[in-house]
Amino acid sequence: MQKTSIWSLLPSELEEALIELGEKRFRAKQLLNWIFQQNIIDFTQMSNISKSSIQTLNMHFTTELPLVDKISQSDDGTSKYLLKLKDDNYIEMVLIPADEKLTLCISSQVGCMRGCRFCSTSKLGLLRNLTVDEITGQVYLARQLTGSFRITNIVFMGMGEPLDNLENVIKAIRIIQSDKCFAFSPRRITVSTCGIIPGIKQLSETGLKVKLAVSLNSAIDEKRSEIMPINVKYPLSVLKPALQKFTKTSPFRITFEYVLIPGFNMDIKDQKALRKFTGDISSKINLIPWNPIPGLEWKKSSEKEVNNFMKMMYKLSAVPITLRNSRGQDINAACGMLAGKKQKSPPLPPIDGADYL
Ligand code: SF4
Incomplete structure (x- = not known):
């Protein structure tokens, strides 16, 4: 199952998604508090969330970062x-x-x-x-x-x-x-x-x-x-x-x-x-x-x-x-000098009149 990234959701969307999964409305608030106030992103470390809710979170969401x-x-x-x-x-x-x-x-x-x-x-x-x-x-x-x-x-x-x-x-x-x-x-x-x-x-x-x-x-x-x-x-x-x-x-x-x-x-x-x-x-x-x-x-x-x-x-x-x-x-971090290397994907064709050099 494709997990949803927590980083892609507005608070209202997170609340909605959790309610749909059978969680209480306050779960989103708890979760956001852990993540943004306590700086904890591992669901298993969120001590006031029940084991079954942690299981649900782990099954449906990810907090993976680049x-x-x-x-x-x-x-x-x-x-x-x-x-x-x-x-x-x-x-x-x-x-x-x-x-x-x-x-x-x-x-x-x-x-x-x-x-x-x-x-x-x-x-x-x-x-x-x-x-x-x-x-x-x-x-x-x-x-x-x-x-x-x-x-x-x-x-x-x-x-x-x-x-x-x-x-x-x-x-x-x-x-x-x-x-x-x-x-x-x-x-x-x-x-x-x-x-x-x-x-x-x-x-x-x-x-x-x-x-x-x-x-x-x-x-x-x-x-x-x-x-x-x-x-x-x-x-x-x-x-x-x-x-x-x-x-x-x-x-x-x-x-x-x-x-x-x-x-x-x-x-x-x-x-x-x-x-x-x-x-x-x-x-x-x-x-x-x-x-x-x-x-x-x-x-x-x-x-x-x-x-x-x-x-x-x-x-x-x-x-x-x-x-x-x-x-x-x-x-090479100054203005105009950023160019991440080792890219996996090939470039897309230009759109909207853009021209490559
Ligand atoms: S090429 Fe793209 S990233 Fe570079 S200055 Fe122009 S708009 Fe910005």
Whole structure:
């Protein structure tokens, strides 16, 4: 019999499933308390649950998590986890400590079909979407690895385009936000997209409160299309109104991620275009110095180039600007560098106009 993963269920669904199996209504509450408050996931250790109920739980449910295959530790404190899934595919998850924060970066797909040139994951193509339990399972696993309540922020910036796996991502976020489960505040969860317009619209329509980050990297169509094939299908003139609409129903500003690539997107024309594009969107800009990856000719930006860009943008920009110093570069855990290896499945064919490189 196929067991249901506890990590795939909202509290109401767990309650319903248990009642159907002849259990009392309070059993779900007990179970969730053990799992999320006491950090016990072995049913046999749940001392206030009767032997016959434990048998039922063992027969119908599983609390299996992705397996940690390898841990890479960066000099700057960042940890990258290579996780093995049930079907022998691999994903990556990263923990990034900074000041008072501990940010968990999770994956939403095995690989990705969106083909962004600056991203290692794109080289894999899309192998498959992660299931709800594989997404929430990363969060529970990270809690186990770090001590239960230390993670302060969750970002969907690992492998995959979250809006290409929207249904599962939305359900996973509902579970992560649920008071009875992970109890994460919406302001501490960020979904990052390359700009999938129908997904942005759908996310907004669900009413789910979550922060949105958009990987922008150029506010000039020709340049953006050169490094992000999605821009051919959804150019800036389509992206902008979609984001303006999104902010009308969201309490949060949009974060624009802008990877600084010397000789490509760092001159005054780029800055003016960036100012023009972002100026009338409730947003902030996050500048990220480029992390070289094998096979690409771009060089890393020097400190001087980054500072000059920042200074000029401070003068020009109507929205706040921050510089994100990429973390975990020595272990390939920084932005754009995630690419789980040894995948079992072959890539799926492209859909929705996506192009592999
Ligand atoms: S940057 Fe994101 S959307 Fe683009 S290829 Fe990489 S994982 Fe996919």
